[in-house]
Amino acid sequence: MDWMIILPIVVYVLILVGIGAYSYKFTGTREGFHLGGREIGSWVTAISYAFSGMSAFVLIGFVGMVYALGPSSFYTLIGYNIGFAFSYIVIAKRLRNYSEILDAYTYTDYFVKRVRGNPHLIRAISAISILVFMSVYVGSQLAAGGMTIETVFNFEPTTAIIIAGIVVTAYCLFGGFAGVSITDYFQGIIVVIGTAILGIYMINYAGGWSAVVEEVKNQDPALVTGGLGATGSTLLGLIFGYLTLGVAIIGRPHDTIRFFAISSSSEVRKSFAITLTALTITYWGAFLVGYAGRVIYPAIDNPEYIFPMALVDLTHPLFGGFMIAVFLGLLMSTSDSQLLSSGSTFGEDVYRKYINKNASDRQILIVTRLFIAIVGLLSTVVAVTSSESIFWITVYASAGLAATFAPVLVFSLYWDKLTNAGAVAGMLSGFLTVVLWDNLAPDLPFIMTEAVPAVVISSILIYVVSKLTHQPEIETVQKELKEAKKVWKK
């Protein structure tokens, strides 16, 4: 019965509205709107960090990969987990402290204040990178949601995408950072539990573990191995290619900004453990979905549709509704973070600095929200009109953001001699390498993410250009770096 599917979705949306209304009280100030007053705890930080980065990939793209590659698909998760470990161990604590020392609210603001010098080029490169890659990124999320809703409900696809766009944008307009973080937390918990339940259910439905493995082995013996049956350099190439996906999740603004807001730097390690535990359980669940799907749907045209098809064909309608809510939550957790990141960039880094230098905090918030609405609208248009592969657009956007920001971020947290010119050279070269390399070597993403050569080139240029120039306030920077290493409590 339809109401049994609709009921959990309605309850879910009502809870989201409640969280949005609650978090509105944090949005009266700039720090409150952008960073939730820097009072976000370890659990909310961990779950929202994990799932604002994972997007719809887990239940759509990764399930399809499991179907095609079997156990070898898990090199992806290993790559991501190494990327998350790097972010938490190398970046998180120092960035949380340093962003407060510099009184920085946005990513761009942090870089400008950190390097001291002419801020125009850093603002320009940062704003262009964020606006370009985020708009495409959000568009790909909305397109993924629209396609799935269309498959499950036979909705008209444009209507489904427009509904997704309106809900995400409206939520982000009113909730600000606290709303986004708390909602991500709530959705992340649902994702972890729901995906695990679905995976176990599908394995049982397909006859149990032994029967599934036996049937998969009959279809293709390589799918019960950890390397697609490959050996030697071919196997190493396969492993390397998937592990490099982890590079593309480091330093992306929409999830790294979470580190600005954590309530205490001592909460960072706890967040790290929660993030990895939640992600690993979710990927194990998604793996079971894809692996059992191989037996249940042996002749499916596009294995990325196993998740919605299983919900329609195999599960109780009430559970189906619950899992659709899970999917919507996952979709939103990425899109709303990206919209907020774009809005903050324009309001704080473009409008306040160039268009209206005397703008009040209230005016800035209005402009930020207006820009969130514009990007939300553009992303919806991209989603409705795009015919590109969602998976590769997502990987591309992710690589572009990581290449622009990750190298200069790491240098900024550890090296006192980083200069404004070095930072500009690094950001520009990272951004351009991803854009140009994709055109010059279109097969590269199939070997490794574009982020790898971009990060290498960017790092070299940051070092060389900084060595050739001079950091005018090096003594102040040295003191700040010392402070940033300390444990910090709100």
Next chain:
Amino acid sequence: MLGWTFTAWLVVFIIPALITGFSIVYYVLGKNEQQEEDES
């Protein structure tokens, strides 16, 4: 082993579990250091 090769178990369960286990140990060790720092 239950129809899978060792490398399959390694990639899907053992390595992800080890990395996750590392994050938990890292947290627990850091917690002790934190308490010592607070007390001093």
